[in-house]
Amino acid sequence: MNLTGLEHYIKNLEVASSSYQKVLEENRVLYNQVQDLKGTIRVYCRVRPFLPGQSHGQSTVDYIGENGNIMVVNPFKQGKDARKMFLFNKVFAPNVSQEQIYVDTQPLVRSVLDGYNVCIFAYGQTGSGKTYTMSGPDLTTEETWGVNYRALRDLFQISKTRGDAIKYEVGVQMIEIYNEQVRDLLVSDGSNRRLDIRNTAQSNGLNVPDASLIPVISTEDVLDLMKIGQKNRAVGATALNERSSRSHSVLTVHVLGKELVTGSILKGCLHLVDLAGSERVDKSEAVGERNSKLTQVLQDSLGGQAKTLMFVHINPESNAIGETISTLKFAERVSSIELGAAKSNKESGEIRELKEEISNLKQSLERKEAELEQLKGGSTRITTETQKQRAVSPFQVPKYGISASLKPDTNQLEARSCSSGKQRRSRFPSALTDREQLPRTPLVSEERLGGSAKTRTPSPSVRRSISTDRGAVMRSRVKAETIENQPVARVPFPARVPVNKSIAAFPAITPSTDSNNSRVYLGPQEPQKQDNVSDKLSSLQKVTSRKVYPDHEDDQFRQSLNIRQGGIRKSKPESKAKAKHQLPSRIQKSDMGISLLSDIDTAEKIEEARTNGFSEPENELLLAPAVNDALKVKKVRQNFSMNSQNLEPRGQVQQAEPILAPRLENKLPNGQNHQAKEGGNTSMPEFRRSRSTPRGKFLVIP
Numbered sequence: 001m002n003l004t005g006l007e008h009y010i011k012n013l014e015v016a017s018s019s020y021q022k023v024l025e026e027n028r029v030l031y032n033q034v035q036d037l038k039g040t041i042r043v044y045c046r047v048r049p050f051l052p053g054q055s056h057g058q059s060t061v062d063y064i065g066e067n068g069n070i071m072v073v074n075p076f077k078q079g080k081d082a083r084k085m086f087l088f089n090k091v092f093a094p095n096v097s098q099e100q101i102y103v104d105t106q107p108l109v110r111s112v113l114d115g116y117n118v119c120i121f122a123y124g125q126t127g128s129g130k131t132y133t134m135s136g137p138d139l140t141t142e143e144t145w146g147v148n149y150r151a152l153r154d155l156f157q158i159s160k161t162r163g164d165a166i167k168y169e170v171g172v173q174m175i176e177i178y179n180e181q182v183r184d185l186l187v188s189d190g191s192n193r194r195l196d197i198r199n200t201a202q203s204n205g206l207n208v209p210d211a212s213l214i215p216v217i218s219t220e221d222v223l224d225l226m227k228i229g230q231k232n233r234a235v236g237a238t239a240l241n242e243r244s245s246r247s248h249s250v251l252t253v254h255v256l257g258k259e260l261v262t263g264s265i266l267k268g269c270l271h272l273v274d275l276a277g278s279e280r281v282d283k284s285e286a287v288g289e290r291n292s293k294l295t296q297v298l299q300d301s302l303g304g305q306a307k308t309l310m311f312v313h314i315n316p317e318s319n320a321i322g323e324t325i326s327t328l329k330f331a332e333r334v335s336s337i338e339l340g341a342a343k344s345n346k347e348s349g350e351i352r353e354l355k356e357e358i359s360n361l362k363q364s365l366e367r368k369e370a371e372l373e374q375l376k377g378g379s380t381r382i383t384t385e386t387q388k389q390r391a392v393s394p395f396q397v398p399k400y401g402i403s404a405s406l407k408p409d410t411n412q413l414e415a416r417s418c419s420s421g422k423q424r425r426s427r428f429p430s431a432l433t434d435r436e437q438l439p440r441t442p443l444v445s446e447e448r449l450g451g452s453a454k455t456r457t458p459s460p461s462v463r464r465s466i467s468t469d470r471g472a473v474m475r476s477r478v479k480a481e482t483i484e485n486q487p488v489a490r491v492p493f494p495a496r497v498p499v500n501k502s503i504a505a506f507p508a509i510t511p512s513t514d515s516n517n518s519r520v521y522l523g524p525q526e527p528q529k530q531d532n533v534s535d536k537l538s539s540l541q542k543v544t545s546r547k548v549y550p551d552h553e554d555d556q557f558r559q560s561l562n563i564r565q566g567g568i569r570k571s572k573p574e575s576k577a578k579a580k581h582q583l584p585s586r587i588q589k590s591d592m593g594i595s596l597l598s599d600i601d602t603a604e605k606i607e608e609a610r611t612n613g614f615s616e617p618e619n620e621l622l623l624a625p626a627v628n629d630a631l632k633v634k635k636v637r638q639n640f641s642m643n644s645q646n647l648e649p650r651g652q653v654q655q656a657e658p659i660l661a662p663r664l665e666n667k668l669p670n671g672q673n674h675q676a677k678e679g680g681n682t683s684m685p686e687f688r689r690s691r692s693t694p695r696g697k698f699l700v701i702p
């Protein structure tokens, strides 16, 4: 081959190599898209370089492939057992720059601006480079900035470029979890108070609502805050390194975007987590309550409809080989966790309008209910008078005995109130109980027809006569009222229902929560109720009342941003009150979540890992609760999918929770559960007694 031929050959090779690279890149993009759909936790492995000034032997990293594979060699073993290959989404060699790391992280970060929840966390043994990846070694040089700063800079840049179409607001929180205590790292007054975690994801994404939420508009703002954070992190520790090895730091970026044309709202949340050194957690601590706080803080990003990325760090030194293998095995397991397709927290303008419409309808219903309540007051007086007149009827005495007529007046009152109360609940659903009672509104028409109620509950003649009399008195009023109510019930809800169901399933900021709620109330026991207008209305109201009011959420978010300028929260009582207001809609989810989490047999998983040949199981421990939550969710999904074939993968998770939750919540100390008890025979007499006794009393009124 002459020189020209060789040159030609090399050129061809270059071309082939470049197209090969292109194909690889395309494959990677496709692979990532598939991963997005599956919702697998992505895992990037980063190998730390040998540090200058430290003596080192041969690297334990034998080979790093282009497709995310890495081979490690155990210098203390011989033969084929000495080498082990692992596969991740990507492996970064020791010489890879901070910029290159971020390029592969960027798509995830950017999706926060589209309303996704994203969690990026750094895992690995102490000194393996977690802080280096997340924060960088030196804030003064942009070149070495870690993911945190680059991410925020990116968010600001993109939000600026989208400025004509979407108006974004960005706020950050920074907390530290140390010894299972959560502390605010952005306090400017040096106070080191412990913070509570909301047991469930808030609609506004504030899992730690009392941590300072500082509005930021530039990277400089962020840098200033990080300095405060670093300073606060060092407080109370003999050395910053020592503290950072043992504590998790979580930087959370909350993004609220409003599309100017459509009015749609986007809510995204980015957790950037620098975990404690993986070897620092004692096994006994990890198996128990350890790390439950971390799990709670990240709850909306580990089991929800979020995107999750784990940077797994390894130290190439031979004396770290045990931790390295253990870390890699753990990471490989994490990468197999599927969360299901991520969903954006976008609320379209149309949905907001529909919500407003529902809210208006709800208000007009409440007005009507109030008017009916007034009428009811009048009817009770009239009924009492009628009963007094009836009390002298000679027909009652032989039938029910004289002694009964000697019962004190209190009984009569009780009887009347119970009986009328029962019917009143049907006919006058109060605002507080409308969720339960609205589906019974057809009883109004039963009353109007006069016959159906009697058919269902055969009553003695006296009762009937009283009832009839009262009904007669009430009928005209109720009729008038019912007719007046009809336009409200006839508003085209049936047509709206499918749309509003989707509202129910539509995420506010934590989609899983809302869809959960919707499923809790429109759950398997209730579908038949959807057959009539009033039930649909009721369902809608349930959904509306369960959903945190969207405007309210936005206000709360904005208020948090505005009020807490300077890092000091000034309106805690107010926000607490608001939080209280929101609480009911969230409690169920939280309970479920916690129940699910607490149910995890972490020890079993660790044991399983060990039997798979891990030499150092401790690595499992640090993240065990957090990641095992996800594993648990996966397990639940699998179990549930056996029963529900037609559900979406994510939906399965969401539906499984409400189904499991009551079981877990109702567990009695003796192992029975309430539901079983209530559904069992033993509870029936109690139930009947409560209804029949008042009627009995009612009947013996002289």
Ligand SMILES: Nc1ncnc2c1ncn2[C@@H]1O[C@H](COP(=O)(O)OP(=O)(O)OP(=O)(O)O)[C@@H](O)[C@H]1O
Binding pocket: 047, 048, 049, 051, 094, 124, 125, 126, 127, 128, 129, 130, 131, 132, 133, 137, 241, 244, 245, 246, 275, 276, 277, 313
């Ligand atoms: N990719 C890298 N390139 C150069 N130096 C690195 C790299 N990764 C880590 N280092 C250096 O290694 C040392 C330990 O890194 P780092 O503090 O980030 O570890 P860590 O895992 O966060 O430890 P800890 O768990 O104790 O917080 C630091 O001096 C850091 O600058």
